[in-house]
Amino acid sequence: MxxxxxxxxxxxxxxxxxxxxxxxxxxxxxxxxxxxxxxxxxxxxxxxxxxxQNKEDLYRVLVLEECEKFYDAFDRALEEPGDEIEKLRKYVRTKGEIFRSNISFIRLYLAESRGANFAIKRDLSDEVRKRYFAFLERLASVFDSGIKNKRFKEISGAFKLAVALDSIVNSFLLLWLDAPELNPYPEDPDAILDIFFKGLIDP
Amino acid sequence: MxxxxxxxxxxxxxxxxxxxxxxxxxxxxxxxxxxxxxxxxxxxxxxxxxxxQNKEDLYRVLVLEECEKFYDAFDRALEEPGDEIEKLRKYVRTKGEIFRSNISFIRLYLAESRGANFAIKRDLSDEVRKRYFAFLERLASVFDSGIKNKRFKEISGAFKLAVALDSIVNSFLLLWLDAPELNPYPEDPDAILDIFFKGLIDP
Amino acid sequence: MxxxxxxxxxxxxxxxxxxxxxxxxxxxxxxxxxxxxxxxxxxxxxxxxxxxQNKEDLYRVLVLEECEKFYDAFDRALEEPGDEIEKLRKYVRTKGEIFRSNISFIRLYLAESRGANFAIKRDLSDEVRKRYFAFLERLASVFDSGIKNKRFKEISGAFKLAVALDSIVNSFLLLWLDAPELNPYPEDPDAILDIFFKGLIDP
Amino acid sequence: MxxxxxxxxxxxxxxxxxxxxxxxxxxxxxxxxxxxxxxxxxxxxxxxxxxxQNKEDLYRVLVLEECEKFYDAFDRALEEPGDEIEKLRKYVRTKGEIFRSNISFIRLYLAESRGANFAIKRDLSDEVRKRYFAFLERLASVFDSGIKNKRFKEISGAFKLAVALDSIVNSFLLLWLDAPELNPYPEDPDAILDIFFKGLIDP
DNA sequence: GATGAATGAGGTTTCATTCAT
DNA sequence: AATGAATGAAACCTCATTCAT
Structure with missing residues (x-):
């Protein structure tokens, strides 16, 4: 063997x-x-x-494998038992943990998912973005479910809510990364949810 | 002469x-x-x-001058007369317009302002980010004022609200850029404010 | 200017x-x-x-330009006034002179025209060979004319005679190049024609 | 054992x-x-x-062994019983057969025997060429004998006749390889002898 | 002042060869 | 004896920058 x-x-x-x-x-x-x-x-x-095969291949593999890990963890977070709020909190917490333990990858990830990277053939960005959108859909379905259950207010599109939540989480994590003194968030990941969901939850 | x-x-x-x-x-x-x-x-x-002086200098000047234009416009938007809500709406609308008429610069801007760019010595990103934070402070002061005026609910820190608003706007603009079919937003920039402020505004 | x-x-x-x-x-x-x-x-x-553009381009240009010179000279030799025999003698003499004054290129030329070169994409060999065949046709037409004028015996195909003549000339030139002691030919280029045309000329 | x-x-x-x-x-x-x-x-x-020992050695052995096979076969052809004409015809026929059944080696053989190959240290070409010249001598001796026997005309040097014959055969084989439509020779290897010997044979 | 030809450091990549297993 | 992973010299080529005209 x-x-x-x-x-x-x-x-x-x-x-x-x-x-x-x-x-x-x-x-x-x-x-x-x-x-x-x-x-x-x-x-x-x-x-x-x-x-x-070459430098580009090394980079591509690196980004794809790492992203896969991220998104798998996010997906799993959303699949845990609990109501919509709990799922979302779990996701936010997971993302926070992953960011904190993969700081060195965050910037690469953002570069690829935000499209500010021209280092590599468009292909890679496309692949990463596809995976990102797939996750957003999953996130949106949680909002959808919450709206149907009357747990959330009847608010515009679920997909946009997903985008909004994700972007807020990202920017708070980035803020913590760039200026930790302004954002002690990672120590209390739920705080952000409170901000975002004030008013989302149907009273 | x-x-x-x-x-x-x-x-x-x-x-x-x-x-x-x-x-x-x-x-x-x-x-x-x-x-x-x-x-x-x-x-x-x-x-x-x-x-x-050299290639890097060209890039630096380019980014700085272009960013300056952006932030000047944002600053002006916040300075227009009106209550806090109107100021914020004005900012969002301005950002939408500027994005739409400077598409080619958006990715560079995002790259530099969010730190996902390694093209250039750290200095540049730092400079841009400093200007970005200065603007965020200005944006935060609007929230602050709204909270003090009891127009907004008593919500955590104003700075964080600024970060949240800005990140949502950015991501919706990016979404429109990447997947216009999913986000017709730029045609109705205010819609996003409604999403964000559901619950922010003190009833 | x-x-x-x-x-x-x-x-x-x-x-x-x-x-x-x-x-x-x-x-x-x-x-x-x-x-x-x-x-x-x-x-x-x-x-x-x-x-x-690159190494290959340098080589290609080198071979093509040099070949062009050769074949132009050969073509001109065949176009000089005189009967068929004189034209052919002129060609042989010209080839001898060119070989002797371009020794350094001969091997490259042979490599390309004889197809023993894999250095470069097939394209080049093809181009060179095309030019070579075009010249052979011209040489053949001299034989053709000689046969029609009854100056030469009625012998098989003119093209093959062209091939035969050319190959003999080449090999004698190569012989002189490789083993000058065995072939003092270049000092008397016509000798070879005598060998080849014994029997070709109609008595 | x-x-x-x-x-x-x-x-x-x-x-x-x-x-x-x-x-x-x-x-x-x-x-x-x-x-x-x-x-x-x-x-x-x-x-x-x-x-x-190394890549070059592999190539050298390959070429030398293969050439040896070729020349052995050629030598044997010349040693078969028969008059000079028959010997030469046998040689031409043998060469045609060998070429046709070793197409993949032909170009390497020509490259090495005619010196158009720079792949390898000069040594190899020298060795091969020595063997080639040895064979040419053998071929020349057939012409010599034919001349002495008055079967051939009294024509210049026998060695040159050998060179001429060999080069013609080579180029016709190459022609058949490169442009089979122009030369159906291999199907009738003797035709070329007729061309060459028109006029050589003493009437 | 404007030009753009010339430079050459430094990047990516290949592949003959060795040697521990 | 056979293996094939590891090596690293050396190849091709790009491009930021200089400076003579």
């Missing part, structure tokens, strides 16, 4: 991805050379190319 | 900046060469370097 | 091509680096790329 | 050489990697280096 070999290879791959994540996050795609990644990961240049 | 000379130079500078804006917005900083900018602006390479 | 500039550029181009010809002929396409060409031509690497 | 071992090894060597021949012929020395040869031969890279 060659499973040890394979486990080793997987570990090396993870190592490269971890180093690449750190570097890309710190300096941006174009300001990181393959030499640098190889050096910091303590591999020869050629070894990187055994794992990834 | 050499004022005609000076006027001409200013026009040339504007021309270069306009071309650079288009190209950087379309392809991103690293995928645009100075050759390309010079060519499209119909100047010699050397001439660009008479106006801007 | 910028004709001096242009003359200079042309000279530089010629210089690069001359150096490239020497190097490619000596070592072969794959064993010559652009660094080497640049160095020997005393230009910076970047300058080479101002004149030629 | 380890003869089974040895037989196996020999087979493996043959297998590698066969794959290498195919690949080098199709794409050229520089466009084939050792990885590719190993892969297609279904050996590990390391195993190739057990059989051949």
């Amino acid at each position: 060659n499973s040890r070999r394979e486990r080793e290879k997987l570990l090396q791959r993870q190592e490269i991805l971890a180093v690449a994540l750190t570097l890309f996050s710190e300096k941006g795609y174009h300001n990181v050379s393959m030499q640098e990644v190889a050096g910091k990961a303590e591999f020869a240049i050629g070894t990187l190319y055994k794992f990834f | 050499n004022s005609r000379r000076e006027r001409e130079k200013l026009l040339q500078r504007q021309e270069i900046l306009a071309v650079a804006l288009t190209l950087f917005s379309e392809k991103g900083y690293h995928n645009v060469s100075m050759q390309e900018v010079a060519g499209k602006a119909e100047f010699a390479i050397g001439t660009l370097y008479k106006f801007f | 910028n004709s001096r500039r242009e003359r200079e550029k042309l000279l530089q181009r010629q210089e690069i091509l001359a150096v490239a010809l020497t190097l490619f002929s000596e070592k072969g396409y794959h064993n010559v680096s652009m660094q080497e060409v640049a160095g020997k031509a005393e230009f910076a690497i970047g300058t080479l790329y101002k004149f030629f | 380890n003869s089974r071992r040895e037989r196996e090894k020999l087979l493996q060597r043959q297998e590698i050489l066969a794959v290498a021949l195919t690949l080098f012929s199709e794409k050229g020395y520089h466009n084939v990697s050792m990885q590719e040869v190993a892969g297609k031969a279904e050996f590990a890279i390391g195993t190739l280096y057990k059989f051949f």
